[in-house]
Amino acid sequence: MRLKNHFAGLLAAAFSLLLPPAVMAEEPVAQPLAIDMSSRVAPVVRLLFVGDIMLADGPGRAIAAGRDPFAAFADEFADADVRIGNLECAIASSGKALDKIYTFRANPQVIEKLSGRFHALSVANNHAGDYGHEAFLETLSLLDIAGVKAFGGGRNLTEAHAPYWVERGGLRIAILGYNEFKPRAFEAGPDWPGVAWSEDSHVVRGIEAARAAGADIVIPFMHWGWEREREPSARQRQLARLMIDAGADAVVGGHPHVTQGSEIYEGKPIIYSLGNFVFDGFDYPEAQQGWLLRMAVSQEGVRNWEVIPAYMDVEGLPQRKPVAAAPQVPVPTPAQGSPAVSLAEQPAISTPPR
Ligand SMILES: [Zn+2]
DSSP: HHHHHHHHHHHHHHHHHHGGGTTTTTTOOOOOOOOOOGTSSSOOOEEEEEEEEEESSHOOOOOHOOOOTTTHHHHHHOEEEEEEEEEEEOOOOOOOOSSSSSOOOOOOOGHHHHTOSSEEEOOOSSSSSTTHHHHHHHHHHHHHTTTTEEEEEEESHHHHHHHHHETEEEEEEEEEEEESOOOOGGOOTBBOOEEEEEOOOHHHHHHHHHHHTTEEEEEEEOOOSTTSSSOOHHHHHHHHHHHHHTTTTEEEOOSSBBBBOOOOOOOOEEOBBBBEEOOOSSSGGGEEEEEEEEEEETTTTTEEEEEEEEEEOOTSSEEEEOOOOOOOOOOOSOOOOOOOOGGGGGGTOOOOOO
16 A cells, blocks of 8 residues: 555656646546547646836846847746736837836837747836827837737727636636736826726626626736835735635636735635836846746636746846846937936935836
């Protein structure tokens, strides 16, 4: 008996080495050949979420110099059925910087690094609107052309609140995007563009509407919480519970520029903040580490999930291993689409909200 258990353990260990971690929850089951597996095995869809992607400044210069910001995690991208991130900047040549301390606008050439990599990007954040409506609309158009679906924002209120819908293996998945980090001035309106604002009643309605429209899996991707805080706030915890009570299968978040841990509520995972993924200009080391989240979902909900750390190098590009801190080199000429106040010139600022 003991030997049998031992052997079974060895077998399981051997299988677990062969399988990608995101599907390890399911014991491998032998199936007769020449049978349509899809009719017999609940399909498992592998999702990949990454945090804040800011493609101006350091990352923008790195891309202009020919670097691929996502190269270090090409395997994780290739391994996922659906790849989702948070686009924390405008991508445009139009527009004018709003009156904010930090404003981010990336050169339209960066779009080719997103194309084919991401299925969808949330624009529900506090920087997508940094260069006003014209640049925001240009961003949406560029993403459209690149085949990347924007969600959490749109050309009007209805479009902004529409989920990103994706179907894989017969599983219908709805991802919703909401921002609750001010300024609220860039919220979409009945006939003007902007982001989806995280009003409790609207979020609950969005989740319920996705369910009613036939979603098997609903996941809100939130932009929330306080910067630098390693723990989620009472507000985040309250809203996360509300969303799960309303029918969300999991909650994923970002914005604080640091990771914030996770918890399970009613059997559903809440990953409060993925932190940064592509971002530079921070003067505290916690902001240079983020998480990639791999999540396997099926008809039954979230089957398994794990996070993989990513470490930003001096240009703000994610790497697999920590990169020794290098002194910030002053940048003589601002990059195309540079912030109104260059971060490189402002290292001593006591980190106001971004
Ligand atoms: Zn943010």
